[in-house]
Amino acid sequence: MTCIISISRAKQHQLPFPWQEIVRMKGDCNYTEIFSIGGKRYLTSYPMRSYLVAAPGGFCRIHKQHIINLAYLLDVDISTKSVQLTDGTSIVVARRRWNHFMDQVNRSKS
Numbered sequence: 001m002t003c004i005i006s007i008s009r010a011k012q013h014q015l016p017f018p019w020q021e022i023v024r025m026k027g028d029c030n031y032t033e034i035f036s037i038g039g040k041r042y043l044t045s046y047p048m049r050s051y052l053v054a055a056p057g058g059f060c061r062i063h064k065q066h067i068i069n070l071a072y073l074l075d076v077d078i079s080t081k082s083v084q085l086t087d088g089t090s091i092v093v094a095r096r097r098w099n100h101f102m103d104q105v106n107r108s109k110s
Helices: 048-054 095-109
Strands: 003-006 012-015 022-028 031-036 041-044 059-063 066-069 073-077 082-085 090-092
Touching (some): 059 095, 073 095
Antiparallel strands (some): 022 066, 073 082, 082 090
8 A cells, every 4th residue: 555645735646655664754855755664765856744744643753854653663762862763773853842752652652
């Protein structure tokens, strides 16, 4: 099953994999780099905001440039306020997003 994202009323964007396979997304201006399981990378010409609006529960924006899938969260380091993902990536959580992120992690565990 593929991801279909409504960009506008008349325009849709389709990704060649399901939401569950997305580990994280990294935004850079109007481009989004999507990292899926198995180390696959996809570059799209849509801003990260488009994907965050369409994403199902379980995705969390932890930084201006990063959205992660909480299903692939391996560890949270409270001292450095960073996360470790199953693909080996370590990302620092933005100071202003820390409380919201921890709320979502706690909700996903229960």
